[in-house]
Amino acid sequence: xxxxxxxxxxxxxxxxxxxxxxxxxxxxxxxxxxxxxxxxxxxxxxxxxxxxxxxxxxxxxxxxxxxxxxxxxxxxxxxxxxxxxxxxxxxxxxxxxxxxxxxxxxxxxxxxxxxxxxxxxxxxxxxxxxxxxxxxxxxxxxxxxxxxxxxxxxxxxxxxxxxxxxxxxxxxxxxxxxxxxxxxxxxxxxxxxxxxxxxxxxxxxxxxxxxxxxxxxxxxxxxxxxxxxxxxxxxxxxxxxxxxxxxxxxxxxxxxxxxxxxxxxxxxxxxxxxxxxxxxxxxxxxxxxxxxxxxxxxxxxxxxxxxxxxxxx
Amino acid sequence: xxxxxxxxxxxxxxxxxxxxxxxxxxxxxxxxxxxxxxxxxxxxxxxxxxxxxxxxxxxxxxxxxxxxxxxxxxxxxxxxxxxxxxxxxxxxxxxxxxxxxxxxxxxxxxxxxxxxxxxxxxxxxxxxxxxxxxxxxxxxxxxxxxxxxxxxxxxxxxxxxxxxxxxxxxxxxxxxxxxxxxxxxxxxxxxxxxxxxxxxxxxxxxxxxxxxxxxxxxxxxxxxxxxxxxxxxxxxxxxxxxxxxxxxxxxxxxxxxxxxxxxxxxxxxxxxxxxxxxxxxxxxxxxxxxxxxxxxxx
Numbered sequence: 001x002x003x004x005x006x007x008x009x010x011x012x013x014x015x016x017x018x019x020x021x022x023x024x025x026x027x028x029x030x031x032x033x034x035x036x037x038x039x040x041x042x043x044x045x046x047x048x049x050x051x052x053x054x055x056x057x058x059x060x061x062x063x064x065x066x067x068x069x070x071x072x073x074x075x076x077x078x079x080x081x082x083x084x085x086x087x088x089x090x091x092x093x094x095x096x097x098x099x100x101x102x103x104x105x106x107x108x109x110x111x112x113x114x115x116x117x118x119x120x121x122x123x124x125x126x127x128x129x130x131x132x133x134x135x136x137x138x139x140x141x142x143x144x145x146x147x148x149x150x151x152x153x154x155x156x157x158x159x160x161x162x163x164x165x166x167x168x169x170x171x172x173x174x175x176x177x178x179x180x181x182x183x184x185x186x187x188x189x190x191x192x193x194x195x196x197x198x199x200x201x202x203x204x205x206x207x208x209x210x211x212x213x214x215x216x217x218x219x220x221x222x223x224x225x226x227x228x229x230x231x232x233x234x235x236x237x238x239x240x241x242x243x244x245x246x247x248x249x250x251x252x253x254x255x256x257x258x259x260x261x262x263x264x265x266x267x268x269x270x271x272x273x274x275x276x277x278x279x280x281x282x283x284x285x286x287x288x289x290x291x292x293x294x295x296x297x298x299x300x301x302x303x304x305x306x307x308x309x310x311x312x313x
Numbered sequence: 314x315x316x317x318x319x320x321x322x323x324x325x326x327x328x329x330x331x332x333x334x335x336x337x338x339x340x341x342x343x344x345x346x347x348x349x350x351x352x353x354x355x356x357x358x359x360x361x362x363x364x365x366x367x368x369x370x371x372x373x374x375x376x377x378x379x380x381x382x383x384x385x386x387x388x389x390x391x392x393x394x395x396x397x398x399x400x401x402x403x404x405x406x407x408x409x410x411x412x413x414x415x416x417x418x419x420x421x422x423x424x425x426x427x428x429x430x431x432x433x434x435x436x437x438x439x440x441x442x443x444x445x446x447x448x449x450x451x452x453x454x455x456x457x458x459x460x461x462x463x464x465x466x467x468x469x470x471x472x473x474x475x476x477x478x479x480x481x482x483x484x485x486x487x488x489x490x491x492x493x494x495x496x497x498x499x500x501x502x503x504x505x506x507x508x509x510x511x512x513x514x515x516x517x518x519x520x521x522x523x524x525x526x527x528x529x530x531x532x533x534x535x536x537x538x539x540x541x542x543x544x545x546x547x548x549x550x551x552x553x554x555x556x557x558x559x560x561x562x563x564x565x566x567x568x569x570x571x572x573x574x575x576x577x578x579x580x581x582x583x584x585x586x587x588x589x590x591x592x593x594x595x596x597x598x599x600x601x602x603x604x605x606x607x608x609x610x611x
Contacts, residue, residue, distance in 0.1 A: 164570055
């Protein structure tokens, strides 16, 4: 267990270092002088070349004149010191921007995960209990449908039905629970469907195991067998799916937050990309990658703690 | 039909296929057969899209913009009066050509890297495995967004970006498959017979290892279609002159109140096509790799 944790931590750090290098190279290889693109972006309608002194000032303030390797090391050093540089799009420190954008995204993602579990677990158990019945059939059909719908379209349809036709929810924005429902649901639906399916399959598979036959032979009631014996064993694959779908959730925030004008990491990343704000792009991507890796790492360790026979590799 | 057409041979083949075990197993799964027929239909529709479309998908008609359902425009018209039915059908061609090219290229790259890495072993394999890990650390859309800023939008760039963003899971799957096969006795005997490595990999290991990868590829087509439409919805994928479903939904957002068909129709099209590939992929998985349903890799 101990060795395993140490090795996995090593891999995690190694992956983070290479991911940061990769992100830095990709983002900084964007053609064009970043400062010039940005000046044009800040002053829309500036068709001719941007004023040289303005470009120079932005380059100076955002440290864009130094050699790339030096910039990379400064960035990584900055990550360790909590100083990620200066966003020229918002003219504010990146750290402050991330600090503002992180809570809304975490709120949205956590609500979506909770919603996905609340929908997925009961539906999966229900479908498994009534295997091959009409409700099982409907649940399976609905989950395949849900997986096949793009999440941005789910969001648009939710706005159309609940905000425009029924007028029960606000269209977009950030604030009370009313603003949270639609984006969280649009984000959760894919994961909910995956959880439903894996819960159903895993429960059915566990029911076939010899120890369940033994419990039945002992004369235990079906209810006790399912609650005490089956569910706990069947939840393992569900854990993996929850961990894996977290990556999809984080990626989904980019489009969902943009649609609902949610002031989180995803919508900020998209703004940064359209303005070519390299300093902001690289740090936002790394925060997303970091969260993704850490969640998967935690799921992995948890998995290993629950069932020590299973290791990564 | 020319005189030399080997009719007799075709008859022999078809009777031999009917005697095969997999044929009777396949016929016991009507949903799998039906979904593959539907894939065939989707492919035919996408190839024939320009012929089927009743009107030019880019012909504007400002007197008839944002119309509802009518005999002239079975799905209505968009904000420029373009026929939504024609645009949706042509959008199928755009999506399918990008998605299929992406999957074929991803499959080739992933299989080549996975095989090379696993069969060679040693530090090369270790290094490639770490590279795969780094690529897996990025959610697909995030990686695609970063790459789009680098190479810009456009159909060829889109395919390139999607291949770079998706090859890693393929390579990981192939690597795992080859690793579990390469110490089998038949590989050992092929080696002791003095066969070259590339021959052993392509002729002996791959046929035994490739099935789960093919299933994964089929399932991944649906995922790719969703990614394509998401990127276009964000205005970052395919140029606006080409009809594409995600871009159509984005353009329809402003007119959602008066012309909801603009956002409903392309979304239904995305869902339908993705659904067909998902059902086919899952059917294929249950058919080819029994017991894999709860597996994490698939």
